[in-house]
Amino acid sequence: MKEDEKEKRIVNIFYTKSDTYRSYHVDGIYGGLTPQGNIYMEVFTEKSPIPDDEKYEVDKNEKLISPPLKKNVRQAIQRNVECGLVIDVNTAQSIINWLKDRIKIRLDFEKKEKEKK
Numbered sequence: 001m002k003e004d005e006k007e008k009r010i011v012n013i014f015y016t017k018s019d020t021y022r023s024y025h026v027d028g029i030y031g032g033l034t035p036q037g038n039i040y041m042e043v044f045t046e047k048s049p050i051p052d053d054e055k056y057e058v059d060k061n062e063k064l065i066s067p068p069l070k071k072n073v074r075q076a077i078q079r080n081v082e083c084g085l086v087i088d089v090n091t092a093q094s095i096i097n098w099l100k101d102r103i104k105i106r107l108d109f110e111k112k113e114k115e116k117k
Contacts, residue, residue, distance in 0.1 A: 024082045031084075039092050041085045049078040 024043060031041035054068040087095070 026082075028079075030081075034086060038086050038088050041087075042081045043083050043085065044079040044081045046077055046079050049074045049076060 025045055026043050027046040028044055029041045030044065031039065034040050051071040051073045053072050055070040056064045056066075056068050059065055
C-alpha cells in the first residue's frame, strides 16, 4: 500500500436545518469588505412599495367602499434586506465556482430544449 493511501479516510457529512431556517428569493446583493478583510453581503429583494396609508369611504354599516379615495405611495423601488452574510475569500471562491457550475448546467439545459423545437 502506498504511503498517501494509508492517510486517506472517509468522513460522513450530514445536513440539518436550524430552527430559524428560511428560503429567500434574491434580487440583488449590496456590500463590501469588513475591517478583518471578509466579504459582507446584504441580500435583498425588490418590489413596488405598499401604500403608507389609504383613505376609504365607508357605508352606513361601516364597511369599506372600494376603491380607495386616496393612496399615499412612495414613487420608488423598495429594497427589503433579507439577511447579511459574512464570508472569507476562500468560501467566496467556492461559491463562485459552484454558481458557475450551476449556470453552465442551466444554459446547457436551455440549449438542449431549444434544439428540441
